[in-house]
Amino acid sequence: MRLFYSSGSPYARMVRVALRETNLLPRVTEVEATLRDPASAILPVNPVGRVPTLLLPDGTALTETVLILDFLDTLGAAHRLLPAEGAARWRAMAALGRAIGMMDGVAVWNRELRRPEHERSPGVIAQEITRTNRVADVLEAEAGRLGDTPDAPGIALLCLLGYAERRHRTWPWRDGRPGLAAWYDAMAARPSFAATLPPLSGL
Incomplete structure (x- = not known):
């Protein structure tokens, strides 16, 4: 493959x-x-x-x-990324979908900022800032329930926040979210994350 x-x-x-x-x-x-x-x-x-x-x-x-x-x-890997069936699978899929949806919003926001200033849409940027912070606030409220197992939802959230750390630094996602930041810092120490570090961006 x-x-x-x-x-x-x-x-x-x-x-x-x-x-x-x-x-x-x-x-x-x-x-x-x-x-x-x-x-x-x-x-x-x-x-x-x-x-x-x-x-x-x-x-x-x-x-x-x-x-x-x-x-x-x-x-056939020993470590599953998603539960095989039942309510646990749908809960995991919902969490994964939320992280991917949040990433989609950040990607739109980032793409707008990469346009020449006169081509940017302030309305689109404002909408994605609102959406991103809304989801991040919910994640902060749930930070105590975020697991330390690198399953699909956890990996997606980790990569989203890692993108903000290195490729979308205009978003101060850590501000007012100590629980989410602590979860990220612990998970970001994993070798799999360090081995896939993206290049720094100017944003």
């Missing part, structure tokens, strides 16, 4: 961390791909050009983070 990724993508980082946490990395070749590049190595595999993309041996290309994380659980 081959995983196409970009080092700055938090969505791809979620899969890269999961591969390391489940000890599945030896079964996957990681391929760093350029984005928005007509010569990108990812385009023959995934014409959409998005990362992460996991290419299976039969040629199937899985292109959504949640789908890939769910697929990894079918490979």
Whole structure:
């Protein structure tokens, strides 16, 4: 299998961390791909050009983070990323969906800030700031219940906050959220997280 990724993508980082946490990395070749590049190595595999993309041996290309994380659980790793069934699975899926949804908002906010100032939408930026802080406040209230197991929801939240630390520093997410910050700092010490550190951005 081959995983196409970009080092700055938090969505791809979620899969890269999961591969390391489940000890599945030896079964996957990681391929760093350029984005928005007509010569990108990812385009023959995934014409959409998005990362992460996991290419299976039969040629199937899985292109959504949640789908890939769910697929990894079918490979027989000792450590599951999501419960197999029942209410626990749906609770985990809900937590994962919330983290991914929050990341989507941060990504829109970040993309707006990368536009020339006269092309930015203040309304879009304000909406995503409000949404992001609303979810972060809920997570702070729940910080005592956030686990220390690197399951799919935990990995997604960790990579989201890690993105804010290095790629979206305009958002002071730690302010007023000591519980969430303490959880992040403890989890960020994991080798899987250190091995997938994204480059610093100017934002």
